[in-house]
Amino acid sequence: MPTLVIDNREVTVPEGMNVLDAAKAIDIVVPHFCYHEALGAIGSCRLCAMQFLEGPVQGVKMACMVPAQDGMVVSTSAAEAVELREHVIEWLMTNHPHDCPVCDEGGECLLQDMTIAGGHYLRRYRGKKATYTNQYLGPFIEQEMNRCITCYRCSRTYRDYCGGRDFGVFGSRNRVFFGRYKDGQLESPFSGNLVDICPTGVFTDKPFRFKSRIWDLQEAPSICPQCSLGCSTIPGGRFRELQRIRSGINQTTNGFFICDRGRFGYGHVNHPERPRDPRVDGLPVTMEEAITAARNRVDALAAKYGGASIAFLGSPRASLEGNLLLQAWAGRVGSSQSVFDAHQGRDHAARSLAANLASLARSLSDVRQSDLIILIGADPLAEGPSLALAIRQAVRQGSEVIVIDPRPVALPCAHQHIPLPPQLLHMVLKALESGQYDELNDAQTQPAVKTLRSKIAQAKLPVLIGGADMLGGLGVKLLCDAAKRFISAECNIGVMVMLSGPNSFGGAFLNIGGPDFDALIDAFQEGRVRGLVCLESDPFREAQFPAKAQAALGHLELLISIDCTPTLAAKRADIFMPSRATAEMAGSFINNEGRLQAFHQAIEPGMPLSALGPGKHPPRLFQSTTPGATPQPAWQILGQLLDRPADLNQLRRTLAAENPKLKALTHVDTTAARICAEPNGIAAALTHEMFSADSSAGNVPLLITSAFVGSHWLSHLSSPLKALREEPTVWLHPSLAATLGLKHGERAILSTTLGRCHVRVQTSNDMAQELALTYQLLDSALEGMSPGTIINCRLTGEEGQ
Amino acid sequence: MTLWRDIKGTLQPFWITLGYLFQKPVTIQYPEVKRTPPPRYRARIVLTRDPDGGERCVACHLCSGACPVDCISMQAAEDADGRRYAAWFRINFSRCIFCGLCAEACPTLAIQMTPDYEICNRDILNLVYEKEDLLIDGCGKDTQYNFYEHAGIGVANERGRNQDEYGPVDPKSLLP
Ligand code: SF4
Ligand code: SF4
Numbered sequence: 005m006p007t008l009v010i011d012n013r014e015v016t017v018p019e020g021m022n023v024l025d026a027a028k029a030i031d032i033v034v035p036h037f038c039y040h041e042a043l044g045a046i047g048s049c050r051l052c053a054m055q056f057l058e059g060p061v062q063g064v065k066m067a068c069m070v071p072a073q074d075g076m077v078v079s080t081s082a083a084e085a086v087e088l089r090e091h092v093i094e095w096l097m098t099n100h101p102h103d104c105p106v107c108d109e110g111g112e113c114l115l116q117d118m119t120i121a122g123g124h125y126l127r128r129y130r131g132k133k134a135t136y137t138n139q140y141l142g143p144f145i146e147q148e149m150n151r152c153i154t155c156y157r158c159s160r161t162y163r164d165y166c167g168g169r170d171f172g173v174f175g176s177r178n179r180v181f182f183g184r185y186k187d188g189q190l191e192s193p194f195s196g197n198l199v200d201i202c203p204t205g206v207f208t209d210k211p212f213r214f215k216s217r218i219w220d221l222q223e224a225p226s227i228c229p230q231c232s233l234g235c236s237t238i239p240g241g242r243f244r245e246l247q248r249i250r251s252g253i254n255q256t257t258n259g260f261f262i263c264d265r266g267r268f269g270y271g272h273v274n275h276p277e278r279p280r281d282p283r284v285d286g287l288p289v290t291m292e293e294a295i296t297a298a299r300n301r302v303d304a305l306a307a308k309y310g311g312a313s314i315a316f317l318g319s320p321r322a323s324l325e326g327n328l329l330l331q332a333w334a335g336r337v338g339s340s341q342s343v344f345d346a347h348q349g350r351d352h353a354a355r356s357l358a359a360n361l362a363s364l365a366r367s368l369s370d371v372r373q374s375d376l377i378i379l380i381g382a383d384p385l386a387e388g389p390s391l392a393l394a395i396r397q398a399v400r401q402g403s404e405v406i407v408i409d410p411r412p413v414a415l416p417c418a419h420q421h422i423p424l425p426p427q428l429l430h431m432v433l434k435a436l437e438s439g440q441y442d443e444l445n446d447a448q449t450q451p452a453v454k455t456l457r458s459k460i461a462q463a464k465l466p467v468l469i470g471g472a473d474m475l476g477g478l479g480v481k482l483l484c485d486a487a488k489r490f491i492s493a494e495c496n497i498g499v500m501v502m503l504s505g506p507n508s509f510g511g512a513f514l515n516i517g518g519p520d521f522d523a524l525i526d527a528f529q530e531g532r533v534r535g536l537v538c539l540e541s542d543p544f545r546e547a548q549f550p551a552k553a554q555a556a557l558g559h560l561e562l563l564i565s566i567d568c569t570p571t572l573a574a575k576r577a578d579i580f581m582p583s584r585a586t587a588e589m590a591g592s593f594i595n596n597e598g599r600l601q602a603f604h605q606a607i608e609p610g611m612p613l614s615a616l617g618p619g620k621h622p623p624r625l626f627q628s629t630t631p632g633a634t635p636q637p638a639w640q641i642l643g644q645l646l647d648r649p650a651d652l653n654q655l656r657r658t659l660a661a662e663n664p665k666l667k668a669l670t671h672v673d674t675t676a677a678r679i680c681a682e683p684n685g686i687a688a689a690l691t692h693e694m695f696s697a698d699s700s701a702g703n704v705p706l707l708i709t710s711a712f713v714g715s716h717w718l719s720h721l722s723s724p725l726k727a728l729r730e731e732p733t734v735w736l737h738p739s740l741a742a743t744l745g746l747k748h749g750e751r752a753i754l755s756t757t758l759g760r761c762h763v764r765v766q767t768s769n770d771m772a773q774e775l776a777l778t779y780q781l782l783d784s785a786l787e788g789m790s791p792g793t794i795i796n797c798r799l800t801g802e803e804g805q
Numbered sequence: 806m807t808l809w810r811d812i813k814g815t816l817q818p819f820w821i822t823l824g825y826l827f828q829k830p831v832t833i834q835y836p837e838v839k840r841t842p843p844p845r846y847r848a849r850i851v852l853t854r855d856p857d858g859g860e861r862c863v864a865c866h867l868c869s870g871a872c873p874v875d876c877i878s879m880q881a882a883e884d885a886d887g888r889r890y891a892a893w894f895r896i897n898f899s900r901c902i903f904c905g906l907c908a909e910a911c912p913t914l915a916i917q918m919t920p921d922y923e924i925c926n927r928d929i930l931n932l933v934y935e936k937e938d939l940l941i942d943g944c945g946k947d948t949q950y951n952f953y954e955h956a957g958i959g960v961a962n963e964r965g966r967n968q969d970e971y972g973p974v975d976p977k978s979l980l981p
């Protein structure tokens with residue numbers, strides 16, 4: 005812990021911290037560009053000069069390149085250093101275009117700030133400026149190369165941190181260019197981080213282009229609702245439209261970066277078909293009337309058939325407060341039928357995790373520091389993209405990564421892939437736990453698992469990573485059991501499992517030992533349950549076997565939906581109440597490591613002004629109400645229904661009082677503590693029902709998984725992301741493709757019990773041999789295919805038809 | 806002494822008033838007679854055009870940001886040629902205090918104050934001016950400046966063809 009003096013103030017900082025950060029620690033900020041906490045120092049912008057007066061180094065030095073040491077006396081205001089900074093910023097500005105008024109960075113531009121902070125007010129250079137030709141970089145990123153100050157932050161982010169390969173630096177001397185070799189869409193799923201990281205307006209957010217200035221945006225710290233990792237985000241909106249999302253900073257979770265699904269997946273908030281008005285039996289009513297109707301009809305049904313005749317379906321994307329109140333409603337009518345994920349496998353996985361995780365929980369920050377990462381049945385880019393980024397950081401520090409998964413798992417880092425068929429995953433987990441390899445009769449798997457065991461035993465901070473879709477409840481339990489087996493003084497092993505939504509863990513926590521959706525389906529069919537309340541959930545689409553669920557849901561007498569998106573449940577509901585999207589409300593989620601995190605309200609709901617059409621000015625009439633502003637936070641709707649406090653903090657206090665395990669709710673912030681359940685005998689009930697295929701005559705087992713974009717409801721509704729949506733595809737191992745007479749790139753017909761559709765055939769050596777693989781794609785012929793299942797299919801070439 | 810002061814205080818103002826009786830009056834019989842304010846008078850705001858007739862405003866939001874009463878709002882948009890312009894632009898003159906901060910902030914000389922002070926109206930909505938109402942057919946006080954002749958985004962001329970620019974560099978060149 006070196007102690008040094010900066011501007012006559014003494015400061016003690018951790019070993020290895022540079023002087024620039026040391027100064028920041030006591031709120032002395034010197035202009036700088038190229039240094040970034042996540043990217044490190046390279047000393048390329050030459051701006052962070054400080055005068056070192058005494059100590060081991062002396063003279064004017066770049067503060068970001070000097071580690072803080074004992075006895076240093078540093079001045080940031082010494083004339084020589086100030087003058088150097090002034091000159092450097094002036095050089096950086098010589099070629100800078102006269103663009104601020106038309107530059108989207110304006111107002112949040114580090115260059116503007118640092119130019120002024122560096123003391124450069126007046127342009128002296130009157131000569132000509134260099135210019136560049138821009139590239140087309142796809143639908144997310146706009147490039148304006150003239151504005152570059154060659155700090156190299158972009159290439160360090162894209163290539164070094166995110167592992168992208170199709171972007172870099174070209175040229176020499178004053179012709180340095182940052183871009184792709186050729187025009188084209190950036191391939192990295194983390195490309196959006198260029199917007200945050202570039203200190204100038206070279207890379208700006210394309211969907212947000214010319215929409216607003218930062219001083220007009222309403223922003224607030226929030227949590228990404230697109231997957232279970234709970235990355236910190238800052239949504240910003242204006243004129244009742246959510247216009248962009250940028251990355252928040254949370255060192256324990258995402259760090260400084262987020263994935264493109266999280267960044268550009270906000271379209272559901274502004275969706276043109278979003279239901280904004282309460283309805284009872286198809287007729288528009290006020291929110292109060294809808295709430296009263298909901299309460300009365302549920303009570304009437306309960307009076308007639310008993311409380312157990314009503315089921316309550318919460319959801320992984322509803323806030324913890326909302327889900328808690330839904331459960332309270334169930335309690336009030338005397339129903340124990342509350343479920344928090346319609347997808348059986350995912351629900352079981354979440355519950356199993358909530359019950360077994362305990363001290364095995366690891367955060368993304370722990371993953372970044374891990375020295376051995378083993379993924380079993382996990383595909384981060386599909387299930388929790390920022391995890392892939394965390395894994396890459398571990399690899400950059402020397403960690404080894406081993407992936408055991410039937411899919412051709414793509415990671416932005418070096419890894420070893422063992423493509424085992426899904427049914428072997430549980431056996432591998434058992435073998436890992438027990439050290440008995442008999443069940444694994446495969447000649448390659450046995451030694452591989454043996455090596456794995458010895459590697460884990462030797463590692464210091466290994467992390468086992470799983471995914472809900474592939475492991476299910478049983479698999480997650482096996483994963484935790486396996487991890488527990490290795491705990492020792494030297495081996496601090498942990499587990500991370502990617503779940504289906506931002507609050508999967510929260511829902512599972514509330515319903516550890518309760519019924520599951522399959523039980524409800526039977527009850528619908530048998531008429532034991534006659535009413536269903538859906539909180540931001542859509543059993544018609546989200547159930548693991550949607551066809552079966554849809555048939556059963558037809559028996560319902562009463563369907564109530566509270567939602568902020570145009571789900572089938574919302575469309576078909578007898579009573580509908582519009583709720584708010586994450587960015588429009590405050591609440592909290594429990595992420596996949598059991599971390600309770602709060603989010604704040606960024607914007608007010610309402611029909612976006614942009615819905616009027618391009619170029620139309622706002623209407624010229626006075627109105628006391630905002631069009632489309634009826635939606636309320638789901639917890640508020642339910643709170644009103646149950647006569648609970650309307651104030652969130654008060655509500656949290658009462659909820660915490662009722663659920664002692666949720667004490668943390670009373671002081672929840674964006675970095676709150678972890679919450680875990682106690683295992684209470686649920687594991688036995690958790691089956692894993694994905695293997696319903698038989699590989700008899702001509703049938704090929706088809707494993708269904710999710711894609712980066714297109715399988716997740718919220719991001720599916722986002723128009724900026726449409727560009728990333730793949731066409732319907734089937735992946736095959738070349739050997740299976742040869743047997744079926746199909747070639748890479750060909751079109752084929754996929755027939756299953758769910759129907760027939762046209763697909764593109766892709767082959768990969770890097771996947772399990774005996775099965776076909778496809779992604780669920782919502783609003784396509786592949787919509788009914790629910791991730792985490794295996795069904796029979798037949799594949800024939802289109803020509804053969 | 807107080808008495809003497811009171812007498813003086815009573816008579817002196819009358820004396821001054823009397824003095825003014827014999828001077829030329831400054832009062833103007835408005836609205837029959839109208840006075841021409843000086844050119845820098847700050848009243849009704851206009852949006853001007855550049856010498857080529859293009860809209861000067863680039864919808865940069867600096868005027869709305871500077872406005873102390875928040876009476877300017879707009880939405881920026883992009884033309885086919887890359888020009889940033891205001892899709893709509895609105896000033897609520899019922900709120901405007903004619904401080905001139907917007908004109909001072911404007912980097913393109915688009916928004917300017919004019920001496921036209923006669924904009925009172927009985928219907929407050931008539932004081933909400935849209936872009937069509939604000940845009941005039943001239944350059945206003947500056948007849949030369951064209952922002953896009955200096956910006957680097959290649960609108961007035963092709964990229965690298967503005968007077969103060971070199972043509973685009975070739976980053977793939979290996980020449981020293
Ligand atoms: S990058 Fe910053 S300084 Fe450069 S034009 Fe844009 S806003 Fe202005
Ligand atoms: S493009 Fe941006 S991040 Fe990259 S070097 Fe230039 S200024 Fe830095």
Ligand code: SF4
Pocket residue numbers: 228229230231232233234235258262263264265266267388389390391
């Ligand atoms: S990794 Fe998940 S939580 Fe993080 S930004 Fe991406 S979708 Fe959102």
Ligand code: SF4
Pocket residue numbers: 105861862863864865866867868869879907910911912913914915916
């Ligand atoms: S400051 Fe000038 S250019 Fe910018 S929006 Fe206002 S009028 Fe338009």
Ligand code: FES
Pocket residue numbers: 036037038039045046047048049050051052066067068069
């Ligand atoms: S920040 Fe130190 S040289 Fe750039």
